Amino acid sequence: MPVLNEREYLQRAVDTVLAQRLDDPVELILALGPSRDGTSELAQRMAEDDPRIRLVDNPAADIPVGLNLAIREARHPTIVRVDAHSELDPDYTARAVATLARTRAANVGGVMRADGRTPFQRAVARAYNSRVGLGGGAYHGGGTEGPAESAYLGVIRRSVLDEVGMFDETIRRGEDWELNLRIRRAGYRVWFDPSLAVTYWPRASWMRLLRQFVATGTWRGELVRRFGRQNSLRFFAPPALVLAAVLSAAAAVVQVTGVLPFPWSALVSAVHAPVAVYALGVLAFAAFSPAGSLRERGWLAAVVPTMHLAWGVGFLVGLVRGAKDTVDTSRLDRNTPLP
Secondary structure, eight states, rough: OESSSOHHHHHHHHHHHHTTSSSOOOOOOOOEEOOSHHHHHHHEEEEHHHHHHHHHHHHOOHHHHHHHHHHHHSSSSSEOOOOTTTEOOTTTHHHHHHHHHHOOSSSSEEEEEOSSHHHHHHHHHHTTTSHHHHHHHHHHHHOEEESSSSSSSSSEEEHHHHHHHOTTOSSSHHHHHHHHHHHHHTTOOEEEEEEEEEEOOOOHHHHHHHHHHHHHHHHHHHHHHHHGGGGOOGGGGEEEHHHHHHHHHHHHHHHHHHHHTTTHHGGGGGGGGGHHHHHHHHHHHHHHHHSHHOOOOOOHHHHHHHHHHHHHHHHHHHHOOTTTOOOOOOTOOOSSOOO
């Protein structure tokens, strides 16, 4: 479990890991980044109280670096990647290990079941759990059990990691997708099992969500630079939306300034159609989304375009210049308590 500024979530995340109903021996290795909110002190107290918890320092704070540090310390043949922003069902590990054996897969993952504690966070969770929000990846919306492109978190055979290599430490976001690409290229299966569910707590403020999605999109642009057609076509939808929005804005300027005479200025109006259809779709999604307060629906109408446009802008930046030293700054300061 890579950990950085997770005081609000760490205790519950660790408790659900240690409460797994499993007959096999278990250890939990926390890779501690340089937190500023008391996370490391909390982790130290938990490790003193439970010998199953072990700590390794991750001064670089990068997720793939922390994962590799923890995996190198691991003593068992199955690696269960967990997140400090998530909670596991009690039977998660046992089911995943059984699925590994049944399917002879190298890596097994399930559904990211996003949830929220505030109206904003619940709106983000609704977007995460919908095809409208994150584009229909199996682990966001569920689906049929079977081979998959990637796996959320992942329960992985250590022997396969030893063969194909661990997480690429030059990739700060999307490192799991790249690892699963290597696993599949080596001839192994990556498997999706919808019976596996992990509760995930998304970012709790608009600015953190914005920063997260810009960074994630930037690294996807970098992955497209590196791996080209290995990337799914759905990753190109948000940047297409950004380009459509820019074109629509340019057309509006042309129309308002009267640069083009009639009927050309009227014909330019067709450029607005894709953005208008998208806006109506988002409003309809927010209005007819099941349950949720009026405040949540309002946040949902703002959250979906924030996710799409931020990701799309980041993607175009990453595609043009590469991700370089881009980091997810939403992880760097989470010391404001949740309301």
